[in-house]
């Protein structure tokens with residue numbers, strides 16, 4: 001899709017009714033941005049494919065060709081939206097600067113209008129945004145912006161963020177406009193922003209979601225994870241700092257400012273579950289962190305057993321670590337149907353349960369007559385584990401000892417991970433013994449908070465641990481949080 005620059009207007013492309021009936025969106029997404037001397041479209045699409053694990057519901061790309069914005073987005077996987085014919089992308093979007101987005105959402109918000117990137121035509125030209133995270137004061141900002149004449153066509157917090165940034169750039173220019181926006185936006189955001197032919201990366205002052213910079217054949221790029229840079233054969237440069245505005249150009253990048261909070265609050269769950277193991281976040285390889293989690297689990301919760309079996313794929317690296325530290329052999333006792341989707345990111349309880357049954361099947365020779373240590377990365381709703389423990393026993397396991405590489409999840413996430421309904425959490429209000437009984441395991445051990453943070457190699461006050469403790473690092477309406485006082489004197 002293309003459009004023409006509109007003067008002094010703030011209008012969404014496409015204009016439509018709010019399809020979500022005002023339901024709050026929460027999402028976990030991937031963002032990309034690339035600028036170079038050559039056309040960037042195919043590299044944006046390839047790097048989105050490398051980040052497909054961060055969102056499987058919709059995908060989109062926006063490019064700027066010197067006079068207009070070109071936008072294509074659709075529901076489904078990157079491969080569905082950007083199809084290939086004879087190994088070549090069937091369509092192309094022209095421009096040497098572009099941003100991309102993949103997204104997943106929860107109930108009610110599954111619609112094309114809420115897919116990224118978002119684009120508006122404003123008095124400064126086109127502003128396009130791909131966002132990962134969640135703006136926790138979006139409702140308040142939306143009301144304020146409406147009073148100043150802005151109109152909204154979706155219920156998305158990303159739309160609020162985009163309108164705020166466009167307004168501030170129009171009022172204060174670049175970079176001051178971004179600085180003003182970052183002072184007003186609360187919550188989590190790692191984003192790529194295109195203002196006509198200029199490309200920017202911004203990250204919230206706590207650095208909750210990851211965001212990295214790289215170079216690919218003379219082009220410069222922003223990505224949610226370093227594996228996207230690797231997918232293009234590029235070079236990882238560094239993380240975008242918490243609170244930093246970086247402008248990427250054809251010749252490199254400029255750090256305009258860093259608007260940091262008193263502390264960081266990197267999401268521990270990126271290391272535990274979300275990020276790809278081959279990614280490097282804040283100088284820590286995710287694979288190594290997960291292995292260390294396994295080592296610590298083995299020290300904290302030893303058990304006599306014959307074989308360590310991972311829940312594929314999420315518990316594999318932690319299981320390797322457990323095996324290394326305990327000396328108990330590792331084996332693949334469960335085979336995954338690779339064509340079924342990750343259950344955690346499927347929208348309804350019923351589809352999740354069906355997916356579990358389709359997803360994993362035991363290998364009898366590994367299981368029968370054995371005492372098994374079953375390792376997974378985390379335990380949220382418990383459906384998968386309960387089913388797996390029963391399945392392993394049906395296949396002849398004499399004992400099943402469950403080990404979990406994340407402390408009990410008891411509180412909602414307000415920073416972009418689909419964990420809003422705390423009643424869904426198996427561990428909420430239960431002792432470990434009660435949880436063990438409910439999943440039917442012979443023993444159950446969670447890694448402690450102290451050992452988790454040691455494995456990630458951050459102090460506790462450098463990480464977000466909100467879903468484990470109920471204490472949040474940034475503003476959440478009605479919750480305990482460390483107020484952003486450090487930002488006020490900026």
Ligand code: SF4
Nearest residue numbers: 267268413464466467
């Ligand atoms: S609440 Fe949990 S999942 Fe959400 S950002 Fe914090 S650590 Fe990550």
